[in-house]
Amino acid sequence: MKTNKNKNSNKKPPQKGKHEKILRAAIKVFAKNGFHNSKISQIAKEAGVADGTIYLYFKNKDDILIRLFEEKLDEIIDDLNAQIGQTDDPREKFKIFVRKHLTTVEKARNLSEVISVELRQSHKFMKEYHPQKFGEYLNILSRIIREGKEKGIFRSGLMPGIIKRSIFGALDEMVLYWVLTPNPKYDLETCVNQVTDFFLRGLEK
Amino acid sequence: MKTNKNKNSNKKPPQKGKHEKILRAAIKVFAKNGFHNSKISQIAKEAGVADGTIYLYFKNKDDILIRLFEEKLDEIIDDLNAQIGQTDDPREKFKIFVRKHLTTVEKARNLSEVISVELRQSHKFMKEYHPQKFGEYLNILSRIIREGKEKGIFRSGLMPGIIKRSIFGALDEMVLYWVLTPNPKYDLETCVNQVTDFFLRGLEK
Numbered sequence: 001m002k003t004n005k006n007k008n009s010n011k012k013p014p015q016k017g018k019h020e021k022i023l024r025a026a027i028k029v030f031a032k033n034g035f036h037n038s039k040i041s042q043i044a045k046e047a048g049v050a051d052g053t054i055y056l057y058f059k060n061k062d063d064i065l066i067r068l069f070e071e072k073l074d075e076i077i078d079d080l081n082a083q084i085g086q087t088d089d090p091r092e093k094f095k096i097f098v099r100k101h102l103t104t105v106e107k108a109r110n111l112s113e114v115i116s117v118e119l120r121q122s123h124k125f126m127k128e129y130h131p132q133k134f135g136e137y138l139n140i141l142s143r144i145i146r147e148g149k150e151k152g153i154f155r156s157g158l159m160p161g162i163i164k165r166s167i168f169g170a171l172d173e174m175v176l177y178w179v180l181t182p183n184p185k186y187d188l189e190t191c192v193n194q195v196t197d198f199f200l201r202g203l204e205k
Numbered sequence: 206m207k208t209n210k211n212k213n214s215n216k217k218p219p220q221k222g223k224h225e226k227i228l229r230a231a232i233k234v235f236a237k238n239g240f241h242n243s244k245i246s247q248i249a250k251e252a253g254v255a256d257g258t259i260y261l262y263f264k265n266k267d268d269i270l271i272r273l274f275e276e277k278l279d280e281i282i283d284d285l286n287a288q289i290g291q292t293d294d295p296r297e298k299f300k301i302f303v304r305k306h307l308t309t310v311e312k313a314r315n316l317s318e319v320i321s322v323e324l325r326q327s328h329k330f331m332k333e334y335h336p337q338k339f340g341e342y343l344n345i346l347s348r349i350i351r352e353g354k355e356k357g358i359f360r361s362g363l364m365p366g367i368i369k370r371s372i373f374g375a376l377d378e379m380v381l382y383w384v385l386t387p388n389p390k391y392d393l394e395t396c397v398n399q400v401t402d403f404f405l406r407g408l409e410k
Binding site: 036155157158159161162163165166167168169170171172173174176177185186190191194195197198199201202203 | 241375376381399406407
């Protein structure tokens with residue numbers, strides 16, 4: 001699944017390593033201090049580079065956050081497309097999407113916290129960023145819905161543009177609940193099953 | 206000039222009118238500048254009061270934001286309970302909830318923007334606030350779900366604690382879409398109908 005990384009690992013130019021080191025450090029620093037209270041110097045220290053080095057790779061703190069989001073999302077999109085491509089059943093595709101979205105929390109808790117909580121604290125991001133990658137991610141969902149409608153499995157009256165946002169919002173809220181709740185009442189598996197069942201029922205004819 | 210330092214006996218009790226004036230001013234200032242870029246002095250100017258007056262009513266900027274959220278939510282909860290009380294049908298109650306949540310955007314755009322976008326920019330709010338009022342709001346939804354299950358109208362396997370969050374997340378995302386999109390592709394009525402239909406189908410037996 002994560003073939004991209006392995007494939008490229010030997011060809012990485014030296015600066016690619018630093019770029020990633022800075023991003024990994026930023027995840028830690030943002031998750032610990034919150035986006036607004038984090039300083040470039042803290043990220044530099046965590047990454048083991050000089051403050052000035054950060055600016056060779058990123059314009060500013062907002063830029064780090066946005067790149068963090070975009071690169072992670074890129075990876076998730078690639079993974080998802082590969083997994084979804086293995087089945088022709090839109091119901092199965094939908095299940096894969098929900099599971100992937102929700103289990104990312106468990107695999108990368110700090111990153112999930114940064115994306116769910118801290119990203120919204122970047123005013124620049126919320127107001128000015130043109131969310132191309134995010135749009136691409138949501139469109140996986142609308143393609144699944146459209147395919148389900150074409151195959152006569154999902155209801156014809158559903159508008160993918162609205163439904164995809166509803167589903168994303170629901171999943172995002174579940175992630176927020178986990179990252180902000182010290183001892184969540186519901187385990188991940190229960191949530192994946194409940195949410196999948198609830199939405200599939202809403203989609204199906 | 207002599208000033209009486211005996212604050213306890215001479216301090217005027219805070220006036221309801223001023224409290225509201227400050228909150229209304231804060232909505233405008235937060236919506237215009239974003240939470241983090243807003244200053245107490247700007248709120249004071251907008252409200253037509255001295256900077257120091259703000260601190261008679263609120264501890265700090267975060268406190269203003271949280272009180273804004275809590276008081277508006279209180280109003281919405283009262284309204285909702287009154288409307289929901291007029292029907293015995295959990296399906297109708299659910300429709301009322303969705304419509305109320307989504308149409309609040311149209312009635313109070315600035316406030317909706319503040320709640321959806323700016324509230325998440327308050328690190329204090331996201332991490333430390335114990336969302337009692339918010340919990341109360343979500344529990345209206347879980348009561349409707351529970352009632353529907355008891356009456357045999359909604360499916361017995363649904364867990365209200367998970368489903369209420371999914372539904373809230375979906376509605377919140379729709380609101381976010383409206384406040385951040387200059388010319389939304391979908392009108393409010395279409396969204397209310399799509400979302401209600403999609404979720405009711407997921408809930409019903």
